[in-house]
Amino acid sequence: MTAAFIDYYEVLGVKSNASKEEIKTAYRKAARKHHPDLHTKNEKAAAEEKFKKINEAYEVLSDDEKREKYDRFGENWRTAQQAQTYSDREGREDNTWSRSDADGFSDFFESIFGNARGAGGFKGSFNQQRNIRGQNLESEIKLTIEEAYHGGQKELQFSLKGRCPICSGTGMVHQNICQNCGGTGLKTNTKALNVKIPSGIRDGSKLRLRGQGGEGIGGGERGDLVLIVKVVPSSLFKLEGNIIKTIAQIRPEQAVFGGRISVPTLDGEVMVTVPPMSHSGQKLRLRSKGWPKKDGTRGDQYVEIHIDIPHTLTQPEQELYQKLLDQRKEVP
Template sequence: MARDYYEALGVPRGASADEIQQAFRRLARRHHPDVNRDPAAEERFKEINEAYQVLSEPSTRARYDRFGENFRQVPEDWEERVAAGAGAGAGPGGRGPFGGARGRVWTGGGGDGGIDLDDLFGGFFGARGATGPIPGADQQAELPLTVEEAYRGGRHRVTLRGPGRSGGYEVEVPPGTVDGQRIRLAGEGGRGSGRGPSGDLYLVVRIAPHPRYRLDGRNIHVPLPVTPWEAALGATVPLEAPGGTLKVHIPAGSSTGRRLRLRGQGMPNPHGAPGDLYAEVRVMVPPSLGPRERELFQELAAESSFDPRRQP
């Protein structure tokens, strides 16, 4: 495990879910390898993702807060097991299912308040008298993708760090994968006990912020720079989109802020209709003018009665 996850994101331990998400997005935008060429940026980005994947999931965050760096070894239903051990199911001598006293609440850290996980789980299985197989816990991790990678899909290699993990996984990402979508890797979760099957590993897709594209579900929003004459006279111009270059028709008299909808050109959808692409017109003026250009603009200014500040 890397350094403390809260420290990695630069948030206090009592941070809200919104504060954690905002911190992640801010840091991801700064350290994503597509925008930061510093060799250390990729490792920092992985550290940020690892911290966010744990702290953004309430149940996982609760285990991390309680058990510290050993949280991955604790089953997801540990609270139910503690509750069961505090009742009639307690083992001999008034001890609960984790081998501790009835009703005891375990906290992370060292000293007397710490946890011996071997005793904890050994006590659980021994107290319940379980001799049969115990399934492993499902686990969750994040899969960071760019907008283009999510659009195209394809095979990706994922390397995860943690107890009992080595090497990487080849993951098939469906075209049109959206933020928050989960990809299941059967049998790659926590190890079972007593020949019990391993749990599953769920990869949660997180699409990194993009300097041009903004996603809204399967819809894609992208700025469309145009010249003053293209906006005034109308034109057909090229537009770079995640799926390739598109031709966009600009109606005459288009002003900055006008949205042009291209149906079906958003994120693909393997199980239904694709999203749409919205190109937002942005009228751009030349940063400098040649003598003839200046003359023509002056002629236009003298000839035109258009006043954008006058209310119709």
């Protein structure tokens, strides 16, 4: 069974471009915080597991060779390390490889990466890199409620690691370390993509952009970019399940006498009747003006009334309010 991929940068709480010193500092801080001896008996098991991951992360990220493979191969980094060790050992034992010798290693490598495709003969050490598909990447995409409801095209900017254009992903230029990528073979680039957003998409939905993920190795195809949708409240609307919530500000006289007001919905403005003697916090229900459901129907929209008290009054308004106050005082 393949071990679950662990984001070592996330474990230590550092960015993927963190320096060795930053990684060391983060490791010491995390190790102190999660040391099992500093936790209660009930917390000790969880602390030991966390402490183990912290040490594992530091072991990889503090080692230049392991970190380079981790950054380059992603979830396949361990098997890539094993494959390299295997090829180096076999190369030292017998500097001349026949096709039949190579078959065993080919099977080993294909069992690891699954989608690796055929290769020619081997000579010396493992000098022909197999086609390895790039890893799938995930990124969060934030949409306002209006954007998620209406859908359409949206241009997004992404920072993605891709093959270094100078060394073509080898990490070397004329037998020297590539200065453009520092020998990693990868370079972070900003990429603009036009993404089609389906109308009525829900929070937590995933959009898969094929061939826009991690760079393939040895001519392998790119992985996919998976966008996880996060629907955020807008200045007008709040979404809870299939219910849309919004606020309507009304004047004091409208609260007393009622009347017609304009209210925003996802489909545009509609006129709503405010009943007489309404109060702040009172809710008006607009049927089928909420979020689309899977069965094709829609939820409801609730309009919460807020009475807007004026900050300033004209002289006639002051006199009217004073008259009203005086009359209220006379009521037993």
